[in-house]
Amino acid sequence: MADAELKQQIKEMIVERLFLDVDPAVIADDENLMESYEIDSVNLFEIVVGMEEQFGISFEDDDFTVDLFATVNSLAEFVDQKRG
Amino acid sequence: MLALDERLVTIDSGGESLHGVLHLPAEATGRALVFCHPFAEEKKCAHRTMVDAARACAEAGWAALRFDLRGCGDSPGSFGRFDLDDWRADLQAALDCAAGKAQAEAVGLLGLRLGATLAAQVAEEREDVACLALWEPVVDGAAYITHNLRRSMIKAMITRHEGGEESEGAAAQAHALGEGTVDFDGYQVPEALREQIAAVDLLAGPRTYAGRALIVNLTSRETVAEPLQKLADAYARGTAVAVRQEPVWQRIGIIDASPTITATIDWLTRAHD
Structure with missing residues (x-):
């Protein structure tokens, strides 16, 4: 299970990179990001770049699934897996 | 005015x-x-x-x-x-x-x-x-090429998810790293140009x-x-x-x-x- 600090870092990264006008703390861990914040392909690309830069991970071609980008929980679990 | x-x-x-x-x-x-x-x-x-x-x-x-x-x-x-x-x-x-x-x-x-x-x-x-x-x-330049291919992949992923029609071979082209012409959002980029861009290193x-x-x-x-x-x-x-x-x-x-x-x-x- 990914820890709360990692999830908070992911929320802050999303808010920063997408220029969202929301407090990162109001994003729920299991909230559907694509629906709540109208995240499109441009936004998803920003999230991918942000995660690689901030968490030192690399996305592989097979990693690109909608489920991965669904929630903060799924993103945090992905970072945990990549970090081993 | x-x-x-x-x-x-x-x-x-x-x-x-x-x-x-x-x-x-x-x-x-x-x-x-x-x-x-x-x-x-x-x-x-x-x-x-x-x-x-x-x-x-x-x-x-x-x-x-x-x-x-x-x-x-x-x-x-x-x-x-x-x-x-x-x-x-x-x-x-x-x-x-x-x-x-x-x-x-x-x-x-x-x-x-x-x-x-x-x-x-x-x-x-x-x-x-x-x-x-x-x-x-x-x-x-190499990172730029990778980012463009990823954008194509992400677009194909979203299109599939929404059940719309995916442009023919878009995902496959996006995945065709290093092979032939690839599609950058509708722009066909030949391999020679891609290699030329990939060789750019301003640092x-x-x-x-x-x-x-x-x-x-x-x-x-x-x-x-x-x-x-x-x-x-x-x-x-x-x-x-x-x-x-x-x-x-x-x-x-x-x-x-x-x-x-x-x-x-x-x-x-x-x-x-």
Whole structure:
């Protein structure tokens, strides 16, 4: 299970990179990001770049699934897996 | 209301007549900038920003020449038939054109993304480039190619998810890393051009351009990204600034680019007054 600090870092990264006008703390861990914040392909690309830069991970071609980008929980679990 | 003096011009380059628009200041100042647009879909997204920037430059006393590289926009030729050598030649021709038509003694370059990269390279091929403004230049060509392919992958992923029709082979093309022609958001990029872009590395050695250079990082952060700061440091008279601004090259629509434009005009004014 990914820890709360990692999830908070992911929320802050999303808010920063997408220029969202929301407090990162109001994003729920299991909230559907694509629906709540109208995240499109441009936004998803920003999230991918942000995660690689901030968490030192690399996305592989097979990693690109909608489920991965669904929630903060799924993103945090992905970072945990990549970090081993 | 400000009366705009904007004239269509043609630029002869490589046997082609390139489409351009010259924005002239109310009074000639002997200063001009040649704009170099970004690549493929990024050009389309950034069009409004480049027009706004050209008008702001003219208002600040700098003639601004916007033009379309061969195979792009309203210039003749098919996209994908040309390469970076052709486009650098176009930029050279545009510099000569601006000097003549704007009666400018000092002609600088302003580029965005891959256009900024071309501008940086051309500035080192000639002695008369007055200044260099680089907006989010592509520093690492290989990373740029990877990012474009990822965008295609992400778009294909979203399209599948929404149940819409996916363009034929879009996902497969996006995954065809290193093989044949690939699709960058509808622009067919041949392998030779892709390899040429992938070989770009602006941080490979010091930059030899000796004039003033401004590197603008459009970012949500307050500090300049490391590669762009390194690029600024590689110039003898380089400056890097972080401007809070959404990426104007990624989304079609109206984006207020005034933070970036204002930062650039301020720099131009300081550098030449």
